[in-house]
Amino acid sequence: MASVDRMFKILVIGDTGAGKTAxxxxxxxxxxxxVNKQTVGVAFALKVFQWKDGNTIRLQMWDIAGQERFTAMTRVYYKNAAACVLMFDVTNRQSFQNSLKWKRDLDSKATLTNGDPLPCILLANKCDLSHRALSRPEINQFARENHFLCWAEVSVKENLNVTESMMRLVHSVLKNETDLESSMAVEPANLEIRNEDEKKPGSTFKCCLTT
Structure with a gap:
């Protein structure tokens, strides 16, 4: 059977300084x-890889500026998106609190073609740092109450849970594509994500489902 080439638009949103561009x-x-300069408006990148069924996946990554003055444009930026990554800085409580504003903005302006909310994962970045401004139970409760697909701790600097978290999101995107549902293998409900270095403290994380 011939391979299928699929293109999906993925939003990356959250406050300035959360680590979205990195x-x-x-x-x-x-x-x-x-990254020493702020994104102006929106920046783009393309990720191309082969899924396990042989199909090619192309992800258009839309890095949305976090400054307040650009929120008036988010309806335009969100158009035709398939899914979303909402990122905050785990060492910055205000960054976390503002995630609610971002999620409400997303839900009010973007839906799937069937009217359902976009699948969205919540990522707590900078988990490699010793200082934390909030606890895991607090994040988990927030993610459940606001209907995120899942949440996970990540370290962009250490490349911890970056690809794994995106694969969890891609699973959800493909599940929403009815023409591919029969050919994809659905992951277990709790996706355990491990760092390659199992000896490193804190190297095991879970992408915690909130539904």
């Missing part, structure tokens, strides 16, 4: 790049 660069290029 996340996109790490995921697309496999490299950590410290």
């Amino acid at each position: 996340f996109v660069h790490q995921y697309v290029n496999g490299q950590y790049k410290a």
Whole structure:
């Protein structure tokens, strides 16, 4: 059977300084790049890979600026999106609290073609740092109450859970594509994500389902 080439638009949203641009660069290029300037409007990147059924997946990564002055444009940026990554800085409580504003903005302006909300994962970035501004139970409760697909701790700098979290999101996107449902293998409800270095403290994380 001939392979299928699928294209999906993925939004990456959250406050300035959460690490969105570095996340996109790490995921697309496999490299950590410290970002010293703010995204203006929206930036784009393309990730191409082969799914396990032989189909080619192309993800258009839309890195949305986190500054308040760009929120008036989000309806345009969100158009035709298939899924979303909402990122916050786990060392910055305000960044976490503002995630509610971002999620409400997303849900009010973007839906799937059947009217359902976009699948959205919540990522707590900078988990490699010793200082934390909030606890895991607090994040978990927030994710459940606001209907995220799942949440996970990530470190863009250490490349921890970056690809794994995106694969969880892609599973959801493909599940929403009825013409591919019969050919995809659905992951178990709880996707355990492990760092390659199992000896490193805190190297095991779970992408915690909230539904």
